[in-house]
Amino acid sequence: MNSLIAVDLVKELDAPPAVTDEAWTRGWPQTAREFEALVEAFQDRLVRFAFRRLGHRQDAEDAIQQVLVNVFLHRIKYRDVPHVTAFLYRMAANACVDAARKRGRRAEVSLEAIASREPVDGIPSAASETAAREEFRRIETWLAVLPRRQAEVIRCRVFDELSFADIARIIGRSEATVKSRFRYGLLKLKKKILSEGEVAK
Amino acid sequence: MKCKAARKLLIDHLGGHLDPGDQRELAHHLETCSACARFWTGARQTMAAVTPVQPVRASADFKERIMKEIALSHPLPVSSPPVSSSKSSADRVIHRAGLSKPVWIAGLAALLLLAIPLFDLLFFPNPESGRDRAAAGLLARAWAAEQDLFSGEGVVYLVNEILVHPVNNPELAGIRWLPMATLQASGQMQMNQLRLPAGPGESYRLSDTALYDPPTGRFMRIVQKDDQVIFATSYDGKSVFTFQPGEAGEARVVKTPVAETFQAPKDPAGFLGIGAGFQSRIDEQDATRVQRLEDTTLADGTPARVLRSTLPAPEGTPESYVLFRIRQDNDTIAEMEWMAAGEPLLLFRRIKTSTLEDRGIHWDLSEIDTQAKPAASSPEVVPDVVIPDVSVEHMAEKADFAAYIFSATPAWTQRRVILDILDIASPPHRMFALAYPAQDKRHVVMIQAVTYNQAFGGLVKQGTLIYTSPNGFKVWSTPQDKMGAMIALQSLRAVIQDAPSENRTGYILESPAGTFPALAVNGPVTDDELHGLIDSLVPVKNAE
Numbered sequence: 001m002n003s004l005i006a007v008d009l010v011k012e013l014d015a016p017p018a019v020t021d022e023a024w025t026r027g028w029p030q031t032a033r034e035f036e037a038l039v040e041a042f043q044d045r046l047v048r049f050a051f052r053r054l055g056h057r058q059d060a061e062d063a064i065q066q067v068l069v070n071v072f073l074h075r076i077k078y079r080d081v082p083h084v085t086a087f088l089y090r091m092a093a094n095a096c097v098d099a100a101r102k103r104g105r106r107a108e109v110s111l112e113a114i115a116s117r118e119p120v121d122g123i124p125s126a127a128s129e130t131a132a133r134e135e136f137r138r139i140e141t142w143l144a145v146l147p148r149r150q151a152e153v154i155r156c157r158v159f160d161e162l163s164f165a166d167i168a169r170i171i172g173r174s175e176a177t178v179k180s181r182f183r184y185g186l187l188k189l190k191k192k193i194l195s196e197g198e199v200a201k
Numbered sequence: 202m203k204c205k206a207a208r209k210l211l212i213d214h215l216g217g218h219l220d221p222g223d224q225r226e227l228a229h230h231l232e233t234c235s236a237c238a239r240f241w242t243g244a245r246q247t248m249a250a251v252t253p254v255q256p257v258r259a260s261a262d263f264k265e266r267i268m269k270e271i272a273l274s275h276p277l278p279v280s281s282p283p284v285s286s287s288k289s290s291a292d293r294v295i296h297r298a299g300l301s302k303p304v305w306i307a308g309l310a311a312l313l314l315l316a317i318p319l320f321d322l323l324f325f326p327n328p329e330s331g332r333d334r335a336a337a338g339l340l341a342r343a344w345a346a347e348q349d350l351f352s353g354e355g356v357v358y359l360v361n362e363i364l365v366h367p368v369n370n371p372e373l374a375g376i377r378w379l380p381m382a383t384l385q386a387s388g389q390m391q392m393n394q395l396r397l398p399a400g401p402g403e404s405y406r407l408s409d410t411a412l413y414d415p416p417t418g419r420f421m422r423i424v425q426k427d428d429q430v431i432f433a434t435s436y437d438g439k440s441v442f443t444f445q446p447g448e449a450g451e452a453r454v455v456k457t458p459v460a461e462t463f464q465a466p467k468d469p470a471g472f473l474g475i476g477a478g479f480q481s482r483i484d485e486q487d488a489t490r491v492q493r494l495e496d497t498t499l500a501d502g503t504p505a506r507v508l509r510s511t512l513p514a515p516e517g518t519p520e521s522y523v524l525f526r527i528r529q530d531n532d533t534i535a536e537m538e539w540m541a542a543g544e545p546l547l548l549f550r551r552i553k554t555s556t557l558e559d560r561g562i563h564w565d566l567s568e569i570d571t572q573a574k575p576a577a578s579s580p581e582v583v584p585d586v587v588i589p590d591v592s593v594e595h596m597a598e599k600a601d602f603a604a605y606i607f608s609a610t611p612a613w614t615q616r617r618v619i620l621d622i623l624d625i626a627s628p629p630h631r632m633f634a635l636a637y638p639a640q641d642k643r644h645v646v647m648i649q650a651v652t653y654n655q656a657f658g659g660l661v662k663q664g665t666l667i668y669t670s671p672n673g674f675k676v677w678s679t680p681q682d683k684m685g686a687m688i689a690l691q692s693l694r695a696v697i698q699d700a701p702s703e704n705r706t707g708y709i710l711e712s713p714a715g716t717f718p719a720l721a722v723n724g725p726v727t728d729d730e731l732h733g734l735i736d737s738l739v740p741v742k743n744a745e
Binding site for chain 1: 209212213215216217243244246247248250251252253254255256257258259260263264266267268270271427428
């Protein structure tokens with residue numbers, strides 16, 4: 001094989017695993033200052049997580065704000081709960097389900113209506129929000145070819161940048177199961193994407 | 202390594218998971234197996250196809266919104282940037298003044314006492330009392346602006362910080378305190394003492410968060426050192442909540458439904474505003490004490506006026522004054538700094554002024570964090586720094602020294618009020634102030650305290666004996682008479698209302714038991730009147 005490509009591949013392997021967010025190892029915050037650090041560490045990730053489930057930034061932020069405030073108000077109760085990251089995501093997932101249900105009762109808001117909504121102070125423009133939503137939709141189209149469980153593990157990995165261990169804790173399965181779902185899902189996806197690539201050519 | 206194993210590991214790697222040992226083997230395999238190299242490229246392309254590149258992040262103010270929301274149930278501690286320590290010159294001044302330390306300390310304690318406008322609230326809950334909005338002057342305008350903060354729409358949300366400056370003199374460092382008022386369910390104001398102890402050179406800051414809802418009078422005030430709640434009080438429209446530190450450092454919140462007599466605070470600015478409990482009224486009666494200094498610029502770049510309000514102090518003691526830094530853009534007070542001997546002792550600084558929607562505010566303090574155990578030398582709240590209007594029996598029971606009372610109300614006065622006050626320079630002893638308001642403004646005040654008993658023995662040696670009564674009392678006149686009378690009268694402004702008069706009279710008494718009560722009359726007294734007063738003194742334990 002071409003040795004240049006091999007060098008490239010090896011370099012790629014040398015790079016640390018693509019976990020962009022720092023792992024949270026500090027336990028549940030008990031003081032306002034610790035809490036602020038937690039918010040800082042998780043706000044983007046959790047808002048992204050909720051955004052892809054709710055499709056709207058304001059709804060996503062509202063849901064996550066509620067989750068984080070609850071974390072602080074009930075910090076004594078949570079003090080002994082292990083695995084902060086996994087538990088936060090589980091709470092976020094529940095909050096998204098609740099929010100989606102409430103919105104369902106209010107009548108579904110169309111994507112077009114969301115896109116044309118006025119940007120609110122401090123919130124990035126509707127245009128960038130629309131671009132993000134379009135991208136999610138495109139990715140979801142790929143993921144639609146997968147069994148639900150495999151798709152969910154891949155979402156957790158690519159959207160939420162969660163480790164296999166955390167995903168395992170969130171969905172309540174073993175790490176081996178999570179890995180195998182990721183592996184089979186990715187292989188299936190690879191087949192699909194590469195073959196469509198061929199077609200496109 | 203087999204291809205199957207290698208591909209499994211490659212996908213694991215995309216999942217963010219690869220052991221270093223596997224990595225080496227894998228690298229070696231990829232160099233030799235072109236099929237797996239192609240697989241790896243394809244897998245990465247797949248991963249890239251489903252990995253979003255459009256950034257989705259929380260809004261810039263997301264964290265701030267959350268912190269604000271939690272602040273309403275648990276106000277934020279203020280971070281503690283280092284404070285530069287400066288060398289104290291108090292020692293030098295004390296020595297130059299030739300005063301013994303207890304007198305100096307007692308003087309400072311008295312100065313703090315006389316700077317308590319909340320005494321007004323104890324007796325005369327009238328927001329206009331002593332505050333003339335029409336009065337010219339920048340300081341009056343600043344106070345008016347402070348009061349305006351507490352009116353209008355929406356819930357007022359203020360955060361102040363109280364900075365305990367580093368002071369090298371150990372006694373001076375340890376003596377600082379502030380009055381903290383709580384409104385009881387009966388509507389009675391309770392005055393507590395927030396002790397701000399510090400070792401020499403030590404400094405720290407407290408955050409002081411206040412919320413107030415103008416239409417309903419609901420309020421909340423929480424003082425914290427870092428995360429530790431030191432003082433908290435609130436009213437949610439139905440009940441008052443008070444935070445009571447327990448014996449073992451465990452604190453609890455007591456909820457009491459309000460009585461019919463309860464009224465929301467009449468002077469929210471005095472109750473919750475900047476330097477609550479420390480607002481000097483000196484400026485109002487004597488404009489010459491207020492001086493405008495050179496303008497300055499606040500840390501946030503806002504131009505500010507600087508006003509200096511000098512506190513009266515006994516001759517020979519270091520000069521003491523309050524510096525006000527007033528924002529030029531809206532006339533509000535940005536900072537108040539208490540200075541003595543040219544050095545800052547305490548700084549009050551406004552760090553946040555805003556208005557909130559009422560929705561979601563936890564006026565109920567039940568959820569406040571009561572876990573944190575205070576450190577040994579941390580600030581603490583001592584209840585009842587002043588108990589207004591106590592009975593003679595109360596005084597007889599609580600006085601732990603030979604205390605006296607006039608057997609009859611002085612002829613030219615109308616009534617008697619006794620105040621039970623913490624003897625700040627000699628805690629936990631209590632001091633007692635007798636006040637006899639008079640229609641002709643010649644109010645009579647007598648203050649008895651362990652601190653005075655210890656300090657004034659030396660002072661009378663420099664004085665002149667002007668009368669010895671048949672019951673064994675001596676009346677001493679000293680060069681400090683006018684100043685002593687000023688402090689005594691000023692301390693009881695809330696009872697006697699009028700400002701100390703120019704021709705006020707002051708004496709130090711020496712009792713047969715060797716105690717030294719301070720006597721002041723807000724005007725001239727004839728010899729007969731003075732002798733009549735002194736002759737009627739009886740031990741409080743035998744009175745009535």
